[in-house]
Amino acid sequence: MKTGKKYADSLKLIDRTKQYDPEEAIALIKQTAKAKFDETVEISVRLGVDPRHADQQVRGTVVLPNGTGKTKTVLVIAKGPKAEEAQAAGADFVGAEDMIAKIQGGWFGFDVCIATPDMMGLVGRLGRVLGPKGLMPNPKTGTVTMDVTKAITETKAGKVEYRVDKTAIIHCPVGKASFEEQKLTENLRTLMEAIIKAKPSAAKGAYIKSAVISTTMGPGIKLNSLKF
Numbered sequence: 001m002k003t004g005k006k007y008a009d010s011l012k013l014i015d016r017t018k019q020y021d022p023e024e025a026i027a028l029i030k031q032t033a034k035a036k037f038d039e040t041v042e043i044s045v046r047l048g049v050d051p052r053h054a055d056q057q058v059r060g061t062v063v064l065p066n067g068t069g070k071t072k073t074v075l076v077i078a079k080g081p082k083a084e085e086a087q088a089a090g091a092d093f094v095g096a097e098d099m100i101a102k103i104q105g106g107w108f109g110f111d112v113c114i115a116t117p118d119m120m121g122l123v124g125r126l127g128r129v130l131g132p133k134g135l136m137p138n139p140k141t142g143t144v145t146m147d148v149t150k151a152i153t154e155t156k157a158g159k160v161e162y163r164v165d166k167t168a169i170i171h172c173p174v175g176k177a178s179f180e181e182q183k184l185t186e187n188l189r190t191l192m193e194a195i196i197k198a199k200p201s202a203a204k205g206a207y208i209k210s211a212v213i214s215t216t217m218g219p220g221i222k223l224n225s226l227k228f
Contacts, residue, residue, distance in 0.1 A: 006034040006217070019224040025213050026184045032218040033177035038069065039215035041177055041184060043223075045170045045195060046209040055202040058164040061141045062194035066183035067158030069176030074155055075099060075110035076148055077119045077137075086114075089149040090156060097122065103129065110135070114143045114151045134161075162195055170195060177215050188213070192228040 013031055020028065033039045049056040075093040076086035077100070086094045093099065093110060100122050113130065115123045115137040123130075123137060130136040137143040141161050145151050162172045174187040192211070199207050208228070212220040 014219060014221055016222075019222045021224055021227050022185055022188055023181070025221045025223055026181050026188065028221055029184070029213060029215060029218070030177060030181065032221075033215045035215070035217045037216075039177040039217055040069070040173050041175050041179070041213065041215055042171060042173050043188065043191065043211060043213045044220070045172075045192075045211045045225075047164055047168050047170065047195075047203070048206045048209050049164060049168055049200060049203045051164050051166055051168055053202065056200045058170065058195065058198050058200060059140060059162070060194060060198050061154075061159050061161045062191055063154050064158040064160060064174065064187040065190055066175060066179065066187050068160060068173050069179065070173075072111040072155050073109065074152055075113045076152065077113065077115040077123055078148060079116075079119065082116050082146070082148055086148045086152065089152040091148070091152050100126065108133065108135070112143065112155050113137050114145065114148060114155070116146055116148065117144055120144060160191070162191065162198075174213075189228065192225075196228060 013028060029041055047058060049058060051057060073092045076083070076091040077096060078086055078094065079096045083094050083096070091114075096119060103126055113135050120137070127136060139145070142151055142154070160172055162170045164170050172191060174191055175184045196208070208225040211223040211225045213223055214220040
């Protein structure tokens with residue numbers, strides 16, 4: 001595979017046979033981020049689960065202590081006092097039937113959709129368009145709730161969703177390359193603790209099989225998962 005000069009230079013800094021402690025890996029990550037933009041730092045965790053079985057699904061949300069470095073645009077589908085509460089809490093868009101129609105018309109100008117339970121009958125119509133984009137409100141991720149203030153506050157503060165894919169891997173951002181090392185390490189540890197806590201009882205054998213951290217354009221750095 002042909003790689004760019006910056007990628008090749010970054011690769012020279014990494015010992016591919018070594019599993020790095022979280023602090024070491026974060027220090028290296030900052031050296032490998034050579035793009036002209038502020039790269040996202042992402043972790044990929046391979047789990048010892050079979051995602052085809054419902055009792056081995058791993059999914060949840062966690063608020064990263066230092067945020068993600070990205071401001072999320074929030075849409076709240078609610079009516080009456082809950083719509084007013086959402087506006088007061090800083091939602092970017094608030095509405096009901098009008099927003100449903102807008103989305104049906106092809107509008108997706110938001111990163112997170114939060115809905116009150118009474119609106120799910122309406123929102124359910126959007127399953128086919130919101131589902132594939134990962135935007136469908138879900139009680140498991142705290143996006144179907146009466147506490148819209150909490151949901152908005154957490155989302156704006158840096159709440160991320162982690163979810164195991166068909167290949168038993170979780171991909172999740174832990175911040176930006178411009179973050180201080182300590183802040184990235186805190187975010188990384190917080191996410192890993194949440195994933196470990198979410199271990200399904202049906203999972204057998206080694207749960208965390210491997211973990212690799214990388215920037216948007218940089219090479220992967222293997223983590224010593226025993227350090228979490």
